[in-house]
Amino acid sequence: MVPSSRQRYSSSQVLPLSLLAGVLIIALGTVSLVAIYLNRVSASVGSMAKSAPLESYAGRPEKSAPSPGSMAPVDYLLLVADADHNLLSVHLVNLAGSRQELTLVSLPSDLLVSSGPRRAHRTLADLYRAAGSQEVTKQVEQLLGVRTDHQARLAVDGFPMVVDAIGGMEKVAASPAETDPTAYIAAAPDAPGRAQRVSEVVRGTLEQLGMTHAMINPPRFDAVLRALEHCTQIDSQLTSDELEATVMESSVRAEDIGEYLLPTVPVKDGRTPVPQGLVALRKALAADSVSSLTR
Numbered sequence: 001m002v003p004s005s006r007q008r009y010s011s012s013q014v015l016p017l018s019l020l021a022g023v024l025i026i027a028l029g030t031v032s033l034v035a036i037y038l039n040r041v042s043a044s045v046g047s048m049a050k051s052a053p054l055e056s057y058a059g060r061p062e063k064s065a066p067s068p069g070s071m072a073p074v075d076y077l078l079l080v081a082d083a084d085h086n087l088l089s090v091h092l093v094n095l096a097g098s099r100q101e102l103t104l105v106s107l108p109s110d111l112l113v114s115s116g117p118r119r120a121h122r123t124l125a126d127l128y129r130a131a132g133s134q135e136v137t138k139q140v141e142q143l144l145g146v147r148t149d150h151q152a153r154l155a156v157d158g159f160p161m162v163v164d165a166i167g168g169m170e171k172v173a174a175s176p177a178e179t180d181p182t183a184y185i186a187a188a189p190d191a192p193g194r195a196q197r198v199s200e201v202v203r204g205t206l207e208q209l210g211m212t213h214a215m216i217n218p219p220r221f222d223a224v225l226r227a228l229e230h231c232t233q234i235d236s237q238l239t240s241d242e243l244e245a246t247v248m249e250s251s252v253r254a255e256d257i258g259e260y261l262l263p264t265v266p267v268k269d270g271r272t273p274v275p276q277g278l279v280a281l282r283k284a285l286a287a288d289s290v291s292s293l294t295r
Contacts, residue, residue, distance in 0.1 A: 042240035044225040049233040054137050061147045070097035073288045077137050077148040080198050082156050087128035089195035094290045099250040101291040103258040106199045108191035112270040113139040123270040145282045150238045158231020165223035199259045258294030
């Protein structure tokens with residue numbers, strides 16, 4: 001399943017994470033309620049469309065070693081696309097080893113990457129169209145020097161269902177005209193702007209969930225999960241047991257979720273990373289300090 005292209009959202013709303021409902025709960029940091037809802041989340045994850053996990057490949061980055069007194073960070077790669085198989089943005093969802101910080105790292109779809117030895121550079125969007133999600137994931141791993149734990153794809157045309165399930169976006173919309181997430185995203189002036197708006201929508205959705213107390217409203221919570229089931233695809237190795245363990249270890253609050261857009265500059269056929277920005281991101285990922293980039 002690949003997402004759909006109509007978009008328009010305002011500064012924060014939909015979850016496009018491979019942990020989907022899981023990250024949703026992690027962000028609220030309500031462990032006592034998590035225990036009540038884990039069975040529902042597990043069932044929802046089991047119902048989601050599955051894709052093949054990333055195949056091993058030569059030169060794949062190693063997983064960062066955990067810092068003293070903490071666990072290894074968890075990294076999920078989220079690809080957001082439309083119904084026409086156009087890649088709209090790429091997001092690395094980084095959960096720190098402390099399990100207290102969650103950062104959404106956004107990459108524009110026109111970012112140029114190498115598509116193989118002695119091959120010309122092409123954009124992530126072109127690579128997605130020609131070779132699929134696994135090749136995009138490999139190139140993002142190589143670019144950032146990070147080994148992702150799981151991968152997910154989010155269908156943009158499912159955003160409105162999530163917004164309806166959480167009771168609207170009045171808390172995050174700047175004006176009534178921006179309450180349609182797909183249109184808000186589609187109206188972005190360029191690929192970096194689109195990636196930023198998707199990130200805002202994700203963060204806003206988590207905040208909206210906290211505001212509307214979806215966690216203590218069983219019908220609304222179930223509606224959110226059903227909406228997520230229809231617009232998210234996760235790799236088959238993301239099991240309910242793993243998700244539950246991650247949720248129970250975490251204490252991230254919605255207001256503490258950070259956003260980082262990789263700085264890029266336009267060139268003839270796309271965009272390239274600003275060298276200092278890419279170096280800083282790679283170092284932060286290796287040191288498990290990605291949240292420091294958002295301060």
